[in-house]
Amino acid sequence: xxxxxxxxxxxxxxxxxxxxxxxxxxxxxxxxxxxxxxxxxxxxxxxxxxxxxxxxxxxxxxxxxxxxxxxxxxxxxxxxxxxxxxxxxxxxxxxxxxxxxxxxxxxxxxxxxxxxxxxxxxxxxxxxxxxxxxxxxxxxxxxxxxxxxxxxxxxxxxxxxxxxxxxxxxxxxxxxxxxxxxxxxxxxxxxxxxxxxxxxxxxxxxxxxxxxxxxxxxxxxxxxxxxxxxxxxxxxxxxxxxxxxxxxxxxxxxxxxxxxxxxxxxxxxxxxxxxxxxxxxxxxxxxxxxxxxxxxxxxxxxxxxxxxxxxxxxxxxxxxxxxxxxxxxxxxxxxxxxxxxxxxxxxxxxxxxxxxxxxxxxxxxxxxxxxxxxxxxxxxxxxxxxxxxxxxxxxxxxxxxxxxxxxxxxxxxxxxxxxxxxxxxxxxxxxxxxxxxxxxxxxxxxxx
Amino acid sequence: xxxxxxxxxxxxxxxxxxxxxxxxxxxxxxxxxxxxxxxxxxxxxxxxxxxxxxxxxxxxxxxxxxxxxxxxxxxxxxxxxxxxxxxxxxxxxxxxxxxxxxxxxxxxxxxxxxxxxxxxxxxxxxxxxxxxxxxxxxxxxxxxxxxxxxxxxxxxxxxxxxxxxxxxxxxxxxxxxxxxxxxxxxxxxxxxxxxxxxxxxxxxxxxxxxxxxxxxxxxxxxxxxxxxxxxxxxxxxxxxxxxxxxxxxxxxxxxxxxxxxxxxxxxxxxxxxxxxxxxxxxxxxxxxxxxxxxxxxxxxxxxxxxxxxxxxxxxxxxxxxxxxxxxxxxxxxxxxxxxxxxx
Numbered sequence: 001x002x003x004x005x006x007x008x009x010x011x012x013x014x015x016x017x018x019x020x021x022x023x024x025x026x027x028x029x030x031x032x033x034x035x036x037x038x039x040x041x042x043x044x045x046x047x048x049x050x051x052x053x054x055x056x057x058x059x060x061x062x063x064x065x066x067x068x069x070x071x072x073x074x075x076x077x078x079x080x081x082x083x084x085x086x087x088x089x090x091x092x093x094x095x096x097x098x099x100x101x102x103x104x105x106x107x108x109x110x111x112x113x114x115x116x117x118x119x120x121x122x123x124x125x126x127x128x129x130x131x132x133x134x135x136x137x138x139x140x141x142x143x144x145x146x147x148x149x150x151x152x153x154x155x156x157x158x159x160x161x162x163x164x165x166x167x168x169x170x171x172x173x174x175x176x177x178x179x180x181x182x183x184x185x186x187x188x189x190x191x192x193x194x195x196x197x198x199x200x201x202x203x204x205x206x207x208x209x210x211x212x213x214x215x216x217x218x219x220x221x222x223x224x225x226x227x228x229x230x231x232x233x234x235x236x237x238x239x240x241x242x243x244x245x246x247x248x249x250x251x252x253x254x255x256x257x258x259x260x261x262x263x264x265x266x267x268x269x270x271x272x273x274x275x276x277x278x279x280x281x282x283x284x285x286x287x288x289x290x291x292x293x294x295x296x297x298x299x300x301x302x303x304x305x306x307x308x309x310x311x312x313x314x315x316x317x318x319x320x321x322x323x324x325x326x327x328x329x330x331x332x333x334x335x336x337x338x339x340x341x342x343x344x345x346x347x348x349x350x351x352x353x354x355x356x357x358x359x360x361x362x363x364x365x366x367x368x369x370x371x372x373x374x375x376x377x378x379x380x381x382x383x384x385x386x387x388x389x390x391x392x393x394x395x396x397x398x399x400x401x402x403x404x405x406x407x408x409x410x411x412x413x414x415x416x417x418x419x420x421x422x423x424x425x426x427x428x429x430x431x432x433x434x435x436x437x438x439x440x441x442x443x444x445x446x447x448x
Numbered sequence: 449x450x451x452x453x454x455x456x457x458x459x460x461x462x463x464x465x466x467x468x469x470x471x472x473x474x475x476x477x478x479x480x481x482x483x484x485x486x487x488x489x490x491x492x493x494x495x496x497x498x499x500x501x502x503x504x505x506x507x508x509x510x511x512x513x514x515x516x517x518x519x520x521x522x523x524x525x526x527x528x529x530x531x532x533x534x535x536x537x538x539x540x541x542x543x544x545x546x547x548x549x550x551x552x553x554x555x556x557x558x559x560x561x562x563x564x565x566x567x568x569x570x571x572x573x574x575x576x577x578x579x580x581x582x583x584x585x586x587x588x589x590x591x592x593x594x595x596x597x598x599x600x601x602x603x604x605x606x607x608x609x610x611x612x613x614x615x616x617x618x619x620x621x622x623x624x625x626x627x628x629x630x631x632x633x634x635x636x637x638x639x640x641x642x643x644x645x646x647x648x649x650x651x652x653x654x655x656x657x658x659x660x661x662x663x664x665x666x667x668x669x670x671x672x673x674x675x676x677x678x679x680x681x682x683x684x685x686x687x688x689x690x691x692x693x694x695x696x697x698x699x700x701x702x703x704x705x706x707x708x709x710x711x712x713x714x715x716x717x718x719x720x721x722x723x724x725x726x727x728x729x730x731x732x733x734x735x736x737x738x739x740x741x742x743x744x745x746x747x748x749x750x751x752x753x754x755x756x757x758x759x760x761x762x763x764x765x766x767x768x769x770x771x772x773x774x775x776x777x778x779x780x781x782x783x784x785x786x787x788x789x790x791x
Contacts (some may be wrong), residue, residue, distance in 0.1 A: 022570075050572070050729070054598070054603070055603070056603070056712075058598070058602075058603030058604075058605075059602055059603050059604040062603075103647050232753060234753060234756075237763075237764060239712070241707055242462060242706070242707055243638070244458045244461065244462070245455065245458050245462075245747065245748045245751030245752075245763070246751060248451070248454040248455060248457075248458055248748075249451060249454075249752060249753055251454065251632065252450055252451060252630070264604075265605045265708075265710055268604070268605045268607075268708055269605065269707060269708060271706060272607065273634075273706075276617075276634040276636065276637070276706075277617065277632070277633075277634055278616060278617035278634070280634050281616070282618075282629075288746075299604055300604075302604075303604045303605050303607060303708065305607035305609070307607075317545065319519065330519065330520070331520060334519060334520045335520065339519075340519045348698075410516075411518075411524075413519055413787065414519075
């Protein structure tokens with residue numbers, strides 16, 4: 001007669017331990033034998049392109065996706081090579097990365113932080129991605145950056161303009177090529193002074209989330225330094241649609257300038273409605289009423305139509321630049337898709353190449369080796385002039401474009417014109433600048 | 449005082465949109481007893497009829513101009529609208545300029561037809577199902593329509609300007625004895641308000657002063673008795689679904705110059721319009737109109753800086769706050785009747 005050693009308590013303990021083991025994320029188990037999360041083992045490596053494919057910033061997201069696909073083609077030796085031909089670093093030769101062909105998976109962030117995190121998590125755990133790239137919202141970028149830090153993969157941010165992304169919410173595994181609110185303010189200040197003088201009464205309408213807050217703070221600081229007065233800052237809900245209730249009070253507020261800290265559909269609507277309310281036809285304090293949109297995108301400009309004419313703003317990059325890198329990228333993108341790329345597309349394309357280059361220079365996909373290769377990396381030939389990825393906060397420093405709505409656009413693509421290429425020195429700041437203080441880059445996490 | 453009047457104008461303008469959508473929702477609920485969550489999508493389709501008219505009148509053929517270059521340095525392909533080539537520059541320009549008002553002529557029969565197809569093809573199968581089923585199917589339909597619109601027109605808002613005659617502002621202040629340009633209000637928004645008032649009056653007149661309307665009202669009050677009199681009330685109710693769709697479509701067309709149409713515009717209005725219907729009283733047409741304007745005006749006042757300084761965030765919750773208060777004090781809504789939506 002055999003005697004069983006099973007006890008109720010023992011079975012429960014064993015089940016709990018087995019269950020916990022099975023529930024462990026795959027990346028935590030994979031790292032045990034590779035040293036870092038999702039180390040590629042075969043002859044391919046996988047990227048995760050996490051962009052808004054639905055929701056308010058879907059057009060930006062889809063353009064990012066086009067550029068990311070193009071970047072992968074160029075890395076794998078398909079097509080004309082685009083910016084690989086003009087990039088100052090010559091490590092990439094169109095044979096993939098470290099001998100591995102590049103593959104990618106895509107996700108839809110819906111411009112919602114929780115959805116974006118879930119999508120990125122799936123890319124890391126299920127698809128085994130070593131790098132996450134893309135996005136078109138600072139709220140989303142900060143959320144995904146935090147996840148990548150925890151998971152031990154590199155996050156190459158897409159379109160995110162809040163100071164916080166590389167300020168108080170910066171992370172060692174996160175890198176931003178795109179410019180930020182402070183840089184917009186620093187670039188726009190002198191141009192606005194020249195165009196509109198030193199005595200302006202500015203009224204701000206500001207999107208009520210991290211990007212809106214930090215851009216408003218930056219632009220207000222910059223314009224107040226010129227001598228302008230900030231009459232009022234009104235926070236508006238994202239996706240408000242009809243801004244008439246917020247615009248009507250401006251009419252008799254004494255303000256002679258409206259600064260729209262809005263982006264995407266909100267910017268199209270608020271600008272259109274401000275024009276409908278006759279703001280641009282008004283004379284206040286003996287001056288023509290003016291509207292400023294600090295952050296522009298080509299896709300927004302197309303949406304706003306003729307309302308954008310003469311309105312100043314800033315951009316990270318524009319296809320009308322004449323340098324060799326821009327020409328190469330516009331040619332590749334234009335021939336493949338039939339229209340010029342947006343600055344959202346550009347930043348994602350460049351980020352993908354920069355990551356690949358850093359891996360190659362580091363000789364490893366280990367995120368900490370990649371981060372080390374990116375920190376203080378100086379490069380050129382990517383459309384923005386000489387650029388540095390500052391090690392202290394993982395923010396790229398480069399020239400910034402001041403733009404204006406074209407008075408006489410000849411087609412749907414040249415609705416914006418470049419007013420000035422603001423030199424990089426003018427938009428640089430100390431990593432401990434008050435607008436960026438309070439964060440801690442922390443230690444790089446390889447996932448081990 | 450001027451700020452006060454401006455916000456009343458804003459409220460009337462917002463309220464017009466709420467009232468028109470809520471009116472259609474109430475027509476459908478009052479006649480067919482269906483909670484139609486796809487009604488916002490019908491509003492959106494109306495807005496995109498305006499976009500489509502604009503695009504149709506802008507359809508162009510290409511000619512190559514060797515003297516100009518495109519962004520890739522190739523000879524520029526110049527677009528010439530067909531309407532300009534066919535009817536001359538003046539008529540072509542006029543058609544493009546007036547594409548939004550002209551869309552009204554298209555949207556009425558189109559939305560009637562669409563409403564008829566929706567009701568006969570889908571909604572009628574859910575009459576005897578619980579309200580939860582109706583909500584699920586109509587909500588699903590709204591999502592499908594939204595995604596179809598996105599697939600065809602993209603996700604970005606599309607500028608749909610009014611005729612150039614209506615661009616600019618009207619000096620409303622001068623009508624009221626204020627100094628010139630103290631109260632200037634966009635001309636098209638005033639047109640929208642007047643148009644809404646006309647449509648609302650038209651729907652009420654139709655129901656009040658025609659035999660058809662009288663039968664429909666009788667059917668809304670007691671469907672079974674009207675049926676026993678040998679009247680095919682279902683056919684009339686199907687017509688009313690078409691009418692409600694046409695009202696939503698017209699509201700959408702005329703709203704397109706105010707808010708650039710995008711694939712989610714219907715959802716933005718849908719929730720608010722349901723609150724309007726509930727506050728007005730389920731099944732009450734005058735209640736829907738009254739609540740639409742009342743909540744529009746309240747929302748505008750709540751957005752004033754002075755009010756928000758006292759009660760931060762009030763602009764986001766005012767409609768729901770008022771809805772709670774009204775439903776606590778008048779559970780059937782402002783003009784709701786006993787027996788409607790009550791088992």
